[in-house]
Each structure stands twice: as structure tokens, then as C-alpha cells.
Amino acid sequence: MTETATTFPDTVRPSAERVGVLFANLGTPEGTDYRSMRRYLGEFLSDKRVVDLPSWKWQPILQLAVLTRRPFTSGAIYRSIWNETDDESPMMTITRRQVEALRAAAAERFGEDVVVDVCMRYGNPSTSDVLNRLAEAGCTRILFVPLYPHYAGPTWATANDQLFRALMAMKRQPAVRVAPEYYARPSYLDALAASVEEAYARLDHTPDVLIASYHGMPRRYYEEGDPYYEQCLENSRLLAERLGWEPERIHTTFQSVFGREEWLRPYTIEHAADLARQGRTVAVISPAFAADCVETLEEIDKLIRDAYESAGGPRFDYIACLNDSPAHVDALLEVVEENLAGWVAPLNR
Template identity: 65%
Template sequence: MRPTHAPADHPSIKPGKTGILIANLGTPAGYDYWSMRRYLSEFLSDRRVIDIARWKWQPLLQGIILTKRPFSSGKNYKLIWNEEANESPLMTITKSQTKALADLAQQEWGDQVVVDFCMRYGNPSTDDVLDRMVKAGCRRIVFLPLYPQYAGPTSATANDQLFRSLMKQTWQPSVRTCDPYFDRPDYIKALADSVRRTLGDRKPSKLVASYHGMPRRYLMQGDPYHCQCQKTSRLLKEELGWEDGIIDTTFQSVFGREEWLRPYTVEHVAELARQGHGDIAVISPAFAADCIETLEEINGEIRESFEEAGGHGFTYIPCLNDDPSHIRVMLEVIRENIHGWVA
């Protein structure tokens, strides 16, 4: 439309809309060597993820690590790959989450909003999706990183990338970034319901809440992730009405030689088996969608560690994914942040 009182030759401008942009970690385009190498290079070059000095890290990364790791990571991705859609499960689930959220947002706000998703690493990139939303007339953006707990290597780097993308826009939209939702009652209830749905009336001898790990020094530097994980586990225990000591908080996906947050999940489940806990369940409250760390690492390496130590009953509780209760949590977070921007 042409702005009111503008001359006849003024360029038309799209009516202003509000964009809802959700962001996940990312995924390789395929499990072949070069797809894996491109993805791992971008991911492991992020200073929020690996903060070693570039002159030390990059020769090691581009040499030894990216020569070997794409092969092993590719084999793991192949085990879980959605061959029908030719994409990773994370991509499939994120698309489904976006569609479900868009349906609810349309019911709530109609054509005032545009809903889309981006990936921090790989495609669709934050640059491309933000540019597409701006061209669609979005003058305001609500940005929701899909990480319940805040951490520098997850939520912060997603926000960093959004701000870098804004630097490329001639006419920048206004932006609101959402707080983490690790202690929201609706999120905790959705987690508890997923436990009940998977286990039924059965209570395991231990429920292991396995969160993605990070170097312990990040905690010492002030990152709140560890504390937020502990609180999520405590609130989950209270919502389930279970006794103290039945839920253990652990950390997985350790990388490199330095000390990471402990206990390590892969070691802890083996110790539980040796202590006589033959029946355990594992849940992943830090992941908004099932991915390589849950479908392959937990159901593969971590399960094997438990069984090789003598355990016999191992149940993985899936992520919330596109469960309606999870989508409603997202909508509520968006609603709180979109206030004043839409009618």
C-alpha cells in the first residue's frame, strides 16, 4: 500500500506485521562426509561453543577433527535419519512444531502474524529467514530460541546470530527475545505428563534427567544453565509427587579433555546398574525436540552403558516435540512477549 499523503510515485509498502521466529540448534543437510564437515565446521567454530583462541583451535579443528569426525558423526546420523523426507529428525520435528504453532497463532491473531523457524547452524539460516520475514512486511519480531534453560552455547549464540542478521537489514524490525522457560508451571506439567504417558502407573527406581553438558568453568564464569537444570529437575519431581532422591540430574555429550558439568550421564547410568537399579527411565528436559543426542546417544551409547553394567530395564522418555501441551507452552511464551504489538 502507498503511505497516506505520500506522492503518487512513492513505492508501495507492505502493511506492518509481527513475525514469530523460533530457533533450534541446527542439522546437517545429509550424513555424507562433506555435509557433515560443513555442519561441524560451522558449529565447532562458534566461539560460544568452543572459546579456545582461534590460532590454537582452528588448525586442530580444520585438520585432525574435521578429517575424522564427519565419518563417525555421519554414521550416527544415518542410524536415525528420516529417509522418506531426506532430513534429520530434528528438522522434521521443528517443521511440525512450526506448523502447529502457526495454526494456533492464526487462530489467535489472524493475518497480523507470520510464523517461521530458523537454525543456528545449517539451513534454513537465521539470515535467510529474517530477511524473508522482513520482505513479508514484518516490522516486529518475537524471537524464541527453543532451549528451556538458558546457556551461552545455546540461547545466547542464537540471539547473537539474530543480532548479526539484523545488522544486514537496511530497515531493521523491532525485536523481542524471549526468556528461558525452564520453571514455567505449564512446561513442568507438560514434562510430568510425558513421564506419566510413557511409564503409565510404573515408577522406575530412578528417573535420570539428562541435560546437554558444557564445561564446568562456564558455570564458574556465571552461566546460569547448571542452576536452571537443577531447578527443572526439582520442579518435575514435585509435580510428579515423587519422593526426594528418585530423580538424578546428569549431563551428557562431553567433548574434549577439560572438566564438564557432572555427573556424566553415560557413567552415572552404569553406576546405577552396579548399585542394583535394574529399572531406570531417562528424560531429556533440555531438548525441545528429539535429535542426535537423544535418539542416538541416549538410546544408543547411554543405554548400552547401563546394560553392559548389568541393568536390564531402560526406558527413554521422548522429548515434548510437537505435543499439543508443548505447543501451548510456546504460544503462552509468545503471547507474553507479543503484548502491545498485535490486537
């Protein structure tokens, strides 16, 4: 029997090697209709990092109860803040602007051999699609940067999980680095402090309390070793230090409670109402969010504001997330530069 020889090309042209920087955010529904919302919520709430109940127990509840009703209510909430001009959520609009600014800044700092892109943990653009797009663009090394200042299993860890799952499906895997959380970086704290100072400068009074409202998580996650709670407390302490304030001027609270079990306390909505009954003026900032989204624009600036005002509060002011502000872009670029060390050197240094 004659064996057929495998034919190889006489020469192999090496592709130009580039470095990719892949930012990752949570994600967003593609529309406010029932099907879009159900698809997005189904993916999000099926993530074991988000809801870690056994599938046999959680999936019947999710499929038969939660996903029957919640897409309608969530769709109405998203419609109240939807960017109708671009037909997308505000978080998608802001994240796109962030990445456009980071892409321009990276080109100036590193040249054209560094490619910047963004993916979403849930929905589109998916981690797998963008990872493959970077590989096709010649990126043999990729820095992965989750857009969360703090580490938490339901945010940072699940973004990494999805990256690693995408890598498992690739025939030719790029070398990968994952940037660490950045809540304690001086440049991030400077940007956060500057946003407070600029917001206060626009007010005709000085709020009695600055509420630092972080996304919540079940208390059990903290008891099982998740460092998120401690990092949030430290973030607030460092912010007060940056502002030159006494620590008690910043109150750390947690929002977005879901389900029946105990979550990290105090809850923002309850604490804001308590301050209202004391007649104290408040401003609210959201250090855990890199971009304004439904949790800030609808939950804080509408739901929590309403709870505060209904309790008789005299003045409530919301301070926007860092979004695509130059200081935030500079802080994120600093994260990129530090974590690309040894792979690529900045120009003119």
C-alpha cells in the first residue's frame, strides 16, 4: 500500500507579530424587547460565578419564574435610559468611547503594533469573537484588562473564566497576561478624587455625606474568601485620604441586592433613606463602575434618589462614573503600560 506524503510549503512567511490589549466589561442587552432581555438575563443569571446555587435547584426557578417576568420589568428599566440615537445602552456607548480614546492614546504611546479592542462577558461583542479577531490581526501576545477596579468572583473572575474558555477553543493560542485589579492605584484614586472635587465645585453647597455605593454581593461570598468587600472599604478610605477628608465623611454602602439571602451591608437604598430622615444632604458616587450603566443611571439616580426624597431628604446629587474622562483614560493607559513591560516599550522613552 502506497503512503501519501504530506506536502508542506517550501517557505513559511512569518506574520507580523503584534500585541493586543483586550478590555472587558460586563455586557448589555442588544435591545429592550422581551427576547433580547431574556437572552441577556439568561446568560448572565446562568453564570455560576453570579448565582452559585446547584443547577438542579436554580435553573427551574430561573427558566420558569425569573425569565418569565423579569425581561418585561428589566426591559422597561432599560428603556428609561436607552440611547435611542445609537440604539444601544449607555454603557455600550460609554465603553465604545473609552476604547476609542484608549486606542488613540495607545497608538501615540506605543505605535501601530499595539491593537486595542473591547469585549463583553455577556452578549456582544463576545470574548471569543474579539479574541479571534485580535489573533487574525497578528496579535501573538494579548493583555486582558477587565474594566473593574476591584476583584470579585462575579465580575473579575468570570471575565477571566470566559477568556480561558475562549482560549481552549483556539488552535494557536496567543500568550496572555491578565492585569490585576487597580482600585488602589494612585492614578485611579486621583481621577476619582478629581471627579468628586469637580462635582462639588459645581454645587451651591457642600454635601454632608458622600455615599460611595458599590455593587453588592451575597455576604456568603465574602465569608468564603472573596476580597471584594475589603477592597471596597479600602477604596473609600484611600479616596478620603486623597481628598484630605476625615474618613467618616464617606459612607460605604452596597446596592443591587437580588434574591432572599443576606448581602453586604449597609444597603445603599436604606442608608440613603436613613440620612434623609436625619435631614442630611448627600452626594453619591459609584467607584466600582468604570462606566455609567443601568445600576447607576436608573438604580442610583432614580430609584435610590426617589427613596431618599420620599424620606424627606433635602438634597441628593449623583456624581457620574469616570467614564471616558481624560484622567480615567490616563489611569487605564498606565495599567496597560505597566503590564506590557517586557513585551513592548513606549516610544520616545
